[in-house]
Amino acid sequence: MLYNYIAIEGNIGAGKTTLASMIAQQFNGKLILEQFDDNPFLAKFYENPERYAFPLELSFLAERFQQLKTELASQELFRDFTISDYFLNKSVIFARKTLNEDEYQLFFRLFNIMNANLPRPDLLVHLYVDVNRLQSNIKRRGRSYEQKIPDEYLKNIQSSYFDYLKQQKHLRILLLDINALDFVENEKDYNQIVDCISKDYPLGITTLVLE
Numbered sequence: 494m495l496y497n498y499i500a501i502e503g504n505i506g507a508g509k510t511t512l513a514s515m516i517a518q519q520f521n522g523k524l525i526l527e528q529f530d531d532n533p534f535l536a537k538f539y540e541n542p543e544r545y546a547f548p549l550e551l552s553f554l555a556e557r558f559q560q561l562k563t564e565l566a567s568q569e570l571f572r573d574f575t576i577s578d579y580f581l582n583k584s585v586i587f588a589r590k591t592l593n594e595d596e597y598q599l600f601f602r603l604f605n606i607m608n609a610n611l612p613r614p615d616l617l618v619h620l621y622v623d624v625n626r627l628q629s630n631i632k633r634r635g636r637s638y639e640q641k642i643p644d645e646y647l648k649n650i651q652s653s654y655f656d657y658l659k660q661q662k663h664l665r666i667l668l669l670d671i672n673a674l675d676f677v678e679n680e681k682d683y684n685q686i687v688d689c690i691s692k693d694y695p696l697g698i699t700t701l702v703l704e
Contacts, residue, residue: 496615503620506630525577
């Protein structure tokens with residue numbers, strides 16, 4: 494891998510964890526996976542978003558920061574690079590769509606304090622998948638609390654991702670449209686993604702539609 498620290502991002506159900514795990518295994522990477530299944534607010538949020546959005550986003554922010562601070566500070570001598578299935582900035586992307594303005598401004602202040610203490614990814618890979626396929630992936634993996642996520646919520650999150658990424662002039666971002674691929678079942682599709690990630694890119698967004 495050309496980059497020392499790669500973060501894979503995307504909407505709910507885009508395949509972030511699967512892709513990061515496959516790349517880490519093949520190329521001897523240190524793998525950082527987001528821990529969220531034991532979050533006490535997640536299922537409650539999907540049932541009552543207005544009530545639980547703020548504690549959910551704060552708890553995610555704290556958990557993500559603590560994990561990344563610990564994992565990125567510790568070097569593993571026998572690993573060639575680090576790859577994660579998220580980056581801290583996703584907290585802002587989700588919070589922008591789930592919090593009211595007063596809550597968001599407080600949240601953003603806390604985020605900036607934490608984010609200043611973490612290294613940036615050398616490459617941020619965003620997996621773009623349309624809502625119909627996201628829903629199909631979500632149903633297939635079978636997490637009970639995700640089964641009622643509305644299409645509109647997924648569309649809003651995707652819109653928030655795009656708005657945020659467009660503003661990032663100091664990040665190297667690779668936006669991959671993978672709607673035509675099945676990188677889990679098709680080795681050729683997976684290798685196509687790996688080839689893209691292995692190339693050198695300038696700062697800003699590079700968009701590729703893979704077929």
